[in-house]
Amino acid sequence: MNATRIPVDIPGRGYEVTIGGGLLGQAGPLLARFAPTGRAVVITDAAVGALYGGKVVAELERAGLRADLLDFPAGEKHKNLATYVSLMGRLLGLAPAIDRSTLIVTLGGGVAGDVGGFVAATALRGLGSVNLPTTLLADVDAAVGGKTGVDAPAGKNLIGAFHQPRAVLIDPAALATLPVAQLVNGLAECVKHAVIADESLLEFIEANAAGLLAADVELCHQLIARNVAIKAGVVAVDERESSGRRELLNFGHTIGHAVETAAGYAGVSHGQAVALGMSAACAIATGRGLLTPAAAARVAAVLAAVKLPARFDDLPGLPAAARDAAVLRELMLHDKKARAGVVRFVLPRGLGSAAVFDDVTGAEIARALEKLAG
Amino acid sequence: MNATRIPVDIPGRGYEVTIGGGLLGQAGPLLARFAPTGRAVVITDAAVGALYGGKVVAELERAGLRADLLDFPAGEKHKNLATYVSLMGRLLGLAPAIDRSTLIVTLGGGVAGDVGGFVAATALRGLGSVNLPTTLLADVDAAVGGKTGVDAPAGKNLIGAFHQPRAVLIDPAALATLPVAQLVNGLAECVKHAVIADESLLEFIEANAAGLLAADVELCHQLIARNVAIKAGVVAVDERESSGRRELLNFGHTIGHAVETAAGYAGVSHGQAVALGMSAACAIATGRGLLTPAAAARVAAVLAAVKLPARFDDLPGLPAAARDAAVLRELMLHDKKARAGVVRFVLPRGLGSAAVFDDVTGAEIARALEKLAG
Numbered sequence: 011m012n013a014t015r016i017p018v019d020i021p022g023r024g025y026e027v028t029i030g031g032g033l034l035g036q037a038g039p040l041l042a043r044f045a046p047t048g049r050a051v052v053i054t055d056a057a058v059g060a061l062y063g064g065k066v067v068a069e070l071e072r073a074g075l076r077a078d079l080l081d082f083p084a085g086e087k088h089k090n091l092a093t094y095v096s097l098m099g100r101l102l103g104l105a106p107a108i109d110r111s112t113l114i115v116t117l118g119g120g121v122a123g124d125v126g127g128f129v130a131a132t133a134l135r136g137l138g139s140v141n142l143p144t145t146l147l148a149d150v151d152a153a154v155g156g157k158t159g160v161d162a163p164a165g166k167n168l169i170g171a172f173h174q175p176r177a178v179l180i181d182p183a184a185l186a187t188l189p190v191a192q193l194v195n196g197l198a199e200c201v202k203h204a205v206i207a208d209e210s211l212l213e214f215i216e217a218n219a220a221g222l223l224a225a226d227v228e229l230c231h232q233l234i235a236r237n238v239a240i241k242a243g244v245v246a247v248d249e250r251e252s253s254g255r256r257e258l259l260n261f262g263h264t265i266g267h268a269v270e271t272a273a274g275y276a277g278v279s280h281g282q283a284v285a286l287g288m289s290a291a292c293a294i295a296t297g298r299g300l301l302t303p304a305a306a307a308r309v310a311a312v313l314a315a316v317k318l319p320a321r322f323d324d325l326p327g328l329p330a331a332a333r334d335a336a337v338l339r340e341l342m343l344h345d346k347k348a349r350a351g352v353v354r355f356v357l358p359r360g361l362g363s364a365a366v367f368d369d370v371t372g373a374e375i376a377r378a379l380e381k382l383a384g
Numbered sequence: 385m386n387a388t389r390i391p392v393d394i395p396g397r398g399y400e401v402t403i404g405g406g407l408l409g410q411a412g413p414l415l416a417r418f419a420p421t422g423r424a425v426v427i428t429d430a431a432v433g434a435l436y437g438g439k440v441v442a443e444l445e446r447a448g449l450r451a452d453l454l455d456f457p458a459g460e461k462h463k464n465l466a467t468y469v470s471l472m473g474r475l476l477g478l479a480p481a482i483d484r485s486t487l488i489v490t491l492g493g494g495v496a497g498d499v500g501g502f503v504a505a506t507a508l509r510g511l512g513s514v515n516l517p518t519t520l521l522a523d524v525d526a527a528v529g530g531k532t533g534v535d536a537p538a539g540k541n542l543i544g545a546f547h548q549p550r551a552v553l554i555d556p557a558a559l560a561t562l563p564v565a566q567l568v569n570g571l572a573e574c575v576k577h578a579v580i581a582d583e584s585l586l587e588f589i590e591a592n593a594a595g596l597l598a599a600d601v602e603l604c605h606q607l608i609a610r611n612v613a614i615k616a617g618v619v620a621v622d623e624r625e626s627s628g629r630r631e632l633l634n635f636g637h638t639i640g641h642a643v644e645t646a647a648g649y650a651g652v653s654h655g656q657a658v659a660l661g662m663s664a665a666c667a668i669a670t671g672r673g674l675l676t677p678a679a680a681a682r683v684a685a686v687l688a689a690v691k692l693p694a695r696f697d698d699l700p701g702l703p704a705a706a707r708d709a710a711v712l713r714e715l716m717l718h719d720k721k722a723r724a725g726v727v728r729f730v731l732p733r734g735l736g737s738a739a740v741f742d743d744v745t746g747a748e749i750a751r752a753l754e755k756l757a758g
Contacts, residue, residue: 091469102538107718135544164476170509171545344481
């Protein structure tokens, strides 16, 4: 197997991300390294469990581990405390009982990684975990960096913990079973990484859009490796979002989160919402002279190339509330990343660079939203 | 106010424990330091809330903070995920919404600190917290060191996180409202600290037993300061129980936890169970020549001086299962601190020193339990 290894150099909690086509079918020995007493519990959603659960458990057993599998119903709506409580009850009820050397293996998309990671973070005050992401979004975003948690009625990801995994194993071949809409979802975060940190990645996505949307294993391998390297670099210097560096990953998310929330998470995917948010942020940056109109147009072209929306009208199913400037502004003020009523924006400064701004005015936001509406 | 300040030097997460008679009525300015945007939420149980909740909220408001109070029913049986879910829902439902600069203030005994600390650890992936313990057990043990969490049906403290507070404020005058049985409960942990780390503390407890049991503020102040210093020293070098140093705090707890669990937490307090566990561990240490019979007798005398049991018969209400050697041994094997079926024991090596042993035999445990039964 042609594998790429990328270190995540967080002081005292460093780990390695391994990317390789077919890795899911060869994960046993890699996982066994992190289960010193030979016990592992796989946490996955029912849909991914049906596809890959048996394979991963078999791999663990082939490597000499005792492996249990706990699943929960698929879907973001199950990323909640009820699922957490159910999984925790089943985990702690396993016989023989788990101990502190038991390894948690999260398998699936962002929801499985987030919920499973939160269980790992809080069972016996913290168990080691390895993430096996199976969606592009999870590969390039959720699986690396240690954010775990669940949603609350008041908002997404309001409950959780920072808990770095011991390793992340990514199999680009798993993307072949993914609906194209899910690939598009992940590509939004790739465009985000490109705009804030690596202009050449923007070229790569633009040049290979068709192959990426077809889940070409080699192209996806390269894409994932480049994006994981960017994410790893950011979290290595700012694990807990305290220095501002990690906050750059929020590019497109200020307005994006508001759109998702206003839509009730219907009629718009996370990636689509982030794409709209990135377009709006580029418009604000252009208005401030931080970004040339040509650069903003290039971002728009890449988004279009990977089937992401640039305007509200590109999403016919988007509820009216999610286009309502007053609704969106109110939601932005109450985002958990807002501080004392100040909305924070990540704006590009040229392509491949960005910074956080807390002085974006209501008028600037309104103009940017008008562009999305126009 | 005559205050004592003790640093907890955990790298990157250090904080200070302040001890002072009357501190609860002067806590506002100290708390305000940790609430940069002027927002605090007090988490307490209903019993402590009735005694001190209004005072602490008034103190916060006097210091210019907006303060909410969330309470939950008093008692260890409410230290569970249902209480956690309820508190989290109420916290995230507050209007205006909390943000990452909101301070959590835990007020009460170990349960309030553990549950409130776990809420702080996991709301918005981690809020700052300050602990205001109101029992001797919480003062000298739970409030310092960052262990937070709740119990599960399968056992105590199986769910939780390490989350260091920003500060701990201890008011020895609060002990005046505490039933004597609760003081005794805390004194067990003080004897534990003395045996593993400070022989002169054993002398202090023995010489001042009557005054301590009467909750004399000055004596309790000294007692708390000496014990917090020991606990702080241990957690500073081994925050997450990884080097073995923090595991020394488990002295008396291997058998103690088993006794509590076997009893169904009825007929025996935590401190009483730990006292039995310490007597048993001293017997094992004496059998191994690690402790002289005279030193073991001295520990027994101090336990008796502060009304703690040395034998099962000292606890008439103790259920039969909690005296059953086979039941206790089975529970020890499944303690979360056991590793792959090996029971770990902290044994004193002389007075004021201890070490972890994983080679204590079933026969040694059986002999020690016989001594408790005799």
